[in-house]
Amino acid sequence: MINAAVVYDAVNVLLALASLVGLILLGKFIPSRRVRIVVAIALILIILTSPIYMLCMRVFKLYEVAYAGEMIGKVEKGTFAKVMRFRDIAVLGHVFEFISIALIVGASKVMLALPRAGETNGGTPQ
Secondary structure, eight states, X not given: OOOHHHHHHHHHHHHHHHHHHHHHXXXXXXXXXXXXXXXHHHHHHHXXXXXXXXXXXXXXXXXHHHHHHHHHTSSOTTHHHHHHHHHHHHHHHHHHHHHHHHHHHHHHHHHHHSOXXXXXXXXXXX
16 A cells, blocks of 8 residues: 555655756746746745655654653653644745745746747737
8 A cells, every 4th residue: 555645755756856857948948038037946946845845744743752752751851842843844845835836827927928929919920
């Protein structure tokens, strides 16, 4: 049986790899320099946040063990609070992913306004 955490980690790795490929091919498919910069920033945010989020969620899963160990005195005080900080870092990773999505949406609105191949600036075919 496949563990759900493994599937989620695999999806995050694939997302980071797809962002890396998109970053490599960025210059070929996006003509506007300003839009390329915005999309590059968004893809770099995705590449950075995916592994950080995966690691933080792996550590955060230990919160029950840390809480129980702290209650019975087997681990030092403050361990539970340290583990809970990883949850906050994971939530920050989600915030950066939402920022990257907003950047990509903004860039796509600019790209839709650009003239397409075979069109003049008015949007009529030649």
